[in-house]
Amino acid sequence: MGIDRREFLKIIGASAAFALGGMTIVDAIVKDDAEAAQYTPEPGALVAGQWAMVIDMWKFKTEDDRKRVIDACNSAHNIPDFGEAKDEVKWIWDDSFEHAFPETEQKYLQASLEKMPFLLMCNHCENPPCVRVCPTKATFKRSDGIVMQDMHRCIGCRFCMAACPYGSRSFNWSDPRPYIKHENPNYPTRTKGVVEKCTFCVERLAKGEMPACVEASNGAMVFGDLKDPNSKVRKLLESTYTIRRKPELGTGPNIYYVIRGADNA
Ligand code: SF4
Ligand code: SF4
Ligand code: SF4
Numbered sequence: 001m002g003i004d005r006r007e008f009l010k011i012i013g014a015s016a017a018f019a020l021g022g023m024t025i026v027d028a029i030v031k032d033d034a035e036a037a038q039y040t041p042e043p044g045a046l047v048a049g050q051w052a053m054v055i056d057m058w059k060f061k062t063e064d065d066r067k068r069v070i071d072a073c074n075s076a077h078n079i080p081d082f083g084e085a086k087d088e089v090k091w092i093w094d095d096s097f098e099h100a101f102p103e104t105e106q107k108y109l110q111a112s113l114e115k116m117p118f119l120l121m122c123n124h125c126e127n128p129p130c131v132r133v134c135p136t137k138a139t140f141k142r143s144d145g146i147v148m149q150d151m152h153r154c155i156g157c158r159f160c161m162a163a164c165p166y167g168s169r170s171f172n173w174s175d176p177r178p179y180i181k182h183e184n185p186n187y188p189t190r191t192k193g194v195v196e197k198c199t200f201c202v203e204r205l206a207k208g209e210m211p212a213c214v215e216a217s218n219g220a221m222v223f224g225d226l227k228d229p230n231s232k233v234r235k236l237l238e239s240t241y242t243i244r245r246k247p248e249l250g251t252g253p254n255i256y257y258v259i260r261g262a263d264n265a
Pocket of ligand 2: 133134135136137138139153154155156157158159160161194195
């Protein structure tokens with residue numbers, strides 16, 4: 001179900017007012033060291049002025065293609081499988097065109113496009129409402145545009161979940177550790193009561209590696225620097241018609257989806 005710009009601004013306003021009320025207490029106990037939570041770049045780290053992703057769903061031929069990408073993220077980041085949709089923790093997931101792009105719905109939409117599942121994730125928004133409402137700075141925007149999530153600093157108030165118009169954040173209603181299928185010892189696990197989401201694989205970028213989903217996508221997902229006119233994402237955006245989720249809200253999503261007719265796939 002979509003929300004319009006007016007409803008969205010109402011939520012943001014209400015959440016921001018709450019957040020402001022909590023600021024004085026939280027500021028007294030938490031020092032402003034959000035930047036310290038970033039991964040230290042190693043030699044050869046991938047850097048950008050503004051990271052962005054272009055996703056071409058036409059290149060995902062089977063459900064297994066999508067599953068491979070989702071599994072890559074889940075196993076890299078110790079994402080629990082609680083088994084129940086209401087408790088689901090998801091960093092990248094698939095949903096219908098209708099749900100992903102409610103504002104682009106139209107009666108004569110090409111049937112193939114309408115039926116196509118789209119991979120969704122945090123949009124690493126240019127103006128992230130989640131960051132605006134977070135009272136502890138557990139979520140913050142880096143200088144390269146990545147919207148980070150510091151699970152140690154998160155107090156589980158879920159203002160950010162109310163503020164995100166894309167459903168990109170998940171809450172751990174219980175201890176996630178027993179629900180991790182194969183624990184990756186190189187990535188931290190989380191605790192009950194914290195919010196989590198996609199971080200554009202900052203831990204991999206710091207080591208010079210592409211995001212896990214991009215690596216598993218066989219070229220269907222392209223990641224790069226929006227500020228570099230020679231980057232692959234820029235070239236793709238200049239040559240292909242793309243759309244973003246709910247652009248009318250003014251959040252400035254940095255995930256782009258290639259749209260074209262089945263004849264050109
Ligand atoms: S998609 Fe949601 S969680 Fe991600 S940056 Fe935008 S508002 Fe925040
Ligand atoms: S749940 Fe955590 S990240 Fe979200 S607003 Fe509250 S403290 Fe910030
Ligand atoms: S960029 Fe990384 S964290 Fe985000 S969905 Fe892809 S694999 Fe998961």
